[in-house]
Amino acid sequence: MSSIVPKTAALLLAIAAAAAASADPLWSRGGPAGGDITFLAADPQHATTIYAGTLEGGIWKTTDAAAHWKPAYAGLPIRSGNFTSINAIAVDPAVSSRVYAVTNVGLYKTDDGGTSWTESGASALEGKFLNAIAIAPSSSTTVVVGTSGGVYVSTDAGVNWKASNTGLVDGQGQTPRVLSIAIHPVASSSMIVGTNGAGAFLSTNGGQSWKKIGGTALDGIDVTGVKADPANAGNVYAFSPERGVFQLVPPSNGAGTAIARNDAAQDWEVLEAILYLWEFLVETLFCGGSPCDLWWEILFWAQFSQPSSFVSSVPFVSGSLTEILVTTSGRGIFHSLDGGKTFSPINSGLPSLAISAITGDSGSTRYAGSGLAGVAKTIDDGGHWSVSNTGLFASEVYAVAAAKSSPSIVYAATGSSVFKSSDAGVSWQNLTSIGVDQQVWPALAVDPTNPSIVYAATDEKGVVKSTNGGSSWTVSNAGIPTTGIGALAIDPASAQTVYAGTDEGLYKTVDGAAHWTLADTDLSNVHALAIDPANVQTLFAGPFQGIFRSTDAGAHWTNVSGSNGFLQTAQVQAIAIDPAAHSHVYLATSRGVWKSVDGGSSWTEIDGDIPSTFGQTNAPAIAIEPGSKIDVASVGIQVGPGNGVYRSNDGGTTWTALDAGLDDGNVAALAVSSGSSPILYAGTIGGGVFRSPAAAPPPPPGKRKIIPVHPAPPKKVRETSS
Numbered sequence: 203m204s205s206i207v208p209k210t211a212a213l214l215l216a217i218a219a220a221a222a223a224s225a226d227p228l229w230s231r232g233g234p235a236g237g238d239i240t241f242l243a244a245d246p247q248h249a250t251t252i253y254a255g256t257l258e259g260g261i262w263k264t265t266d267a268a269a270h271w272k273p274a275y276a277g278l279p280i281r282s283g284n285f286t287s288i289n290a291i292a293v294d295p296a297v298s299s300r301v302y303a304v305t306n307v308g309l310y311k312t313d314d315g316g317t318s319w320t321e322s323g324a325s326a327l328e329g330k331f332l333n334a335i336a337i338a339p340s341s342s343t344t345v346v347v348g349t350s351g352g353v354y355v356s357t358d359a360g361v362n363w364k365a366s367n368t369g370l371v372d373g374q375g376q377t378p379r380v381l382s383i384a385i386h387p388v389a390s391s392s393m394i395v396g397t398n399g400a401g402a403f404l405s406t407n408g409g410q411s412w413k414k415i416g417g418t419a420l421d422g423i424d425v426t427g428v429k430a431d432p433a434n435a436g437n438v439y440a441f442s443p444e445r446g447v448f449q450l451v452p453p454s455n456g457a458g459t460a461i462a463r464n465d466a467a468q469d470w471e472v473l474e475a476i477l478y479l480w481e482f483l484v485e486t487l488f489c490g491g492s493p494c495d496l497w498w499e500i501l502f503w504a505q506f507s508q509p510s511s512f513v514s515s516v517p518f519v520s521g522s523l524t525e526i527l528v529t530t531s532g533r534g535i536f537h538s539l540d541g542g543k544t545f546s547p548i549n550s551g552l553p554s555l556a557i558s559a560i561t562g563d564s565g566s567t568r569y570a571g572s573g574l575a576g577v578a579k580t581i582d583d584g585g586h587w588s589v590s591n592t593g594l595f596a597s598e599v600y601a602v603a604a605a606k607s608s609p610s611i612v613y614a615a616t617g618s619s620v621f622k623s624s625d626a627g628v629s630w631q632n633l634t635s636i637g638v639d640q641q642v643w644p645a646l647a648v649d650p651t652n653p654s655i656v657y658a659a660t661d662e663k664g665v666v667k668s669t670n671g672g673s674s675w676t677v678s679n680a681g682i683p684t685t686g687i688g689a690l691a692i693d694p695a696s697a698q699t700v701y702a703g704t705d706e707g708l709y710k711t712v713d714g715a716a717h718w719t720l721a722d723t724d725l726s727n728v729h730a731l732a733i734d735p736a737n738v739q740t741l742f743a744g745p746f747q748g749i750f751r752s753t754d755a756g757a758h759w760t761n762v763s764g765s766n767g768f769l770q771t772a773q774v775q776a777i778a779i780d781p782a783a784h785s786h787v788y789l790a791t792s793r794g795v796w797k798s799v800d801g802g803s804s805w806t807e808i809d810g811d812i813p814s815t816f817g818q819t820n821a822p823a824i825a826i827e828p829g830s831k832i833d834v835a836s837v838g839i840q841v842g843p844g845n846g847v848y849r850s851n852d853g854g855t856t857w858t859a860l861d862a863g864l865d866d867g868n869v870a871a872l873a874v875s876s877g878s879s880p881i882l883y884a885g886t887i888g889g890g891v892f893r894s895p896a897a898a899p900p901p902p903p904g905k906r907k908i909i910p911v912h913p914a915p916p917k918k919v920r921e922t923s924s
Contacts, residue, residue, distance in 0.1 A: 271594035402440055645687045
């Protein structure tokens with residue numbers, strides 16, 4: 203019996219090894235770093251700990267003052283394959299490991315510093331959009347949230363919640379949405395809230411009842427920020443993205459304070475400097491006498507001086523007002539050191555002027571979050587900012603293009619810029635010269651013979667081109683009257699020939715984008731293009747609905763959707779032609795995955811065993827690996843199966859989920875590298891780029907693997923007879 207056990211164990215190990223070898227490939231990611239930051243919150247007890255909420259990438263955390271970031275999103279809600287937007291974060295000033303996050307679908311709480319999250323107040327807050335949260339610094343078990351249904355208060359650290367809306371009504375007698383909250387640092391029963399259109403309200407009894415303050419000056423606008431300094435009755439501020447920053451003017455007799463009473467003589471006064479700034483921004487909305495497609499918002503954050511022994515994570519801070527910071531979504535950051543009388547920009551080094559969040563400590567360290575470029579940091583009161591995104595992989599990637607002539611080079615287009623990896627996705631470089639404050643469209647193409655030539659499209663300049671691997675870009679849109687570029691494709695037989703699908707027709711260049719000409723006016727709103735590598739005269743295009751084919755290099759097009767209603771009304775989001783069988787064409791659409799075996803003359807839906815939570819697979823991406831392995835990104839619209847990447851090794855008859863290591867299921871783009879060992883890249887909405895097989899982690903800095911120049915000869919093994 204004893205001789206059988208080792209043999210059995212060895213057999214089990216062999217089976218396990220074989221299973222591991224045949225298992226789905228793992229995924230890893232190395233960037234691009236950054237993301238759409240919606241909120242920043244500092245730990246009041248640990249100045250180097252910051253939480254960053256993102257639009258679709260969950261919550262990230264740093265414990266070393268933004269030198270490195272790590273994910274802190276386990277347990278947060280996922281919708282449509284990605285995390286729901288984080289609207290606000292609050293760190294308990296007494297128990298710093300306790301953090302709250304409010305989203306559009308509920309309130310979430312962690313007691314372990316973001317390692318895991320659970321929903322709080324599900325029954326009371328169900329069905330409400332949560333906009334703001336504040337914790338009473340003098341009694342941290344008191345938590346207040348602002349919702350689409352008014353104010354809710356918990357006095358037991360989020361276990362139980364109660365609506366607290368008496369007196370909180372708009373002009374029609376309805377409870378308004380509460381967008382901002384401030385709680386007094388000592389008297390936690392005193393708090394102010396800002397609403398959407400009903401003004402600001404004060405409660406002095408912990409939210410049991412409310413009274414409007416400041417008259418009607420804030421009516422009809424969103425009050426998305428309120429700040430107050432209890433040491434100075436006049437220093438109560440409100441922010442509106444429509445009108446700028448207001449200051450609450452106390453009664454002329456100077457009696458009482460804004461916190462203690464509701465005097466009808468109080469009113470809100472627009473700070474002149476901010477009003478001027480707002481008028482300046484409004485003027486930028488008109489270009490040549492006609493409105494531009496721009497909208498600048500102003501955000502608001504006030505920094506107060508405070509004793510070193512006092513810590514608080516809420517807007518009320520004891521001491522005198524020393525600095526007001528105003529952030530905009532298009533003009534960067536302004537600050538005032540004289541209570542709002544004058545403002546000056548502090549934008550040196552900012553990677554983006556679209557600032558969506560800001561926080562800091564009682565010293566000179568500030569952190570700014572951008573809706574485009576992640577997090578920036580300054581340690582000198584905004585004298586100079588630097589990007590601080592290492593490890594923050596929350597980018598929204600809309601396009602990925604692998605260089606066919608160089609297996610290790612791959613490009614990715616995010617909402618803000620184009621990134622490049624020269625080491626097969628292990629690390630990424632931001633090609634910021636494209637203009638980080640421009641929206642980059644999901645159109646990206648790499649010259650099949652030269653990996654340094656790449657085309658992209660932006661919403662301000664249209665087609666841009668680089669001939670040096672992204673180090674510099676040239677606007678290359680001569681002849682294209684629109685910047686709405688939805689797809690780009692390069693002729694594999696003649697790299698100077700490029701096609702651009704736009705919202706006003708299909709355009710073509712034969713001189714490397716020096717000049718463009720209109721190829722077809724009927725084919726508009728194109729989101730996908732593919733050229734048959736065996737016959738470059740044959741093209742496929744996916745406009746807003748259906749699939750079209752051209753057999754004369756784009757001069758004429760035919761709708762080949764057939765009689766199937768699903769394909770006729772589907773939006774084709776990606777097209778792939780099998781390099782080994784050119785008559786086999788695959789479509790990834792909003793209504794499933796389709797295949798043609800006769801060059802597009804007829805189509806069959808092939809996504810039968812890809813799970814979908816709403817009855818129809820939405821596949822935004824498709825790619826074909828050597829050997830006719832098809833990879834499809836399938837995204838559902840509800841929580842459940844159907845998100846991620848699926849592989850078929852039999853032409854789409856059966857599919858297998860590839861999910862090991864892919865912790866962001868909202869995949870928007872797929873690409874396959876060239877070479878004998880192809881790499882599959884998946885661009886996600888909120889998680890950056892993943893690659894499969896997984897890359898080995900790089901060695902730690904300063905610890906390199908030593909390889910001897912002259913390895914020692916192998917040892918001889920003495921043979922023995924049995």
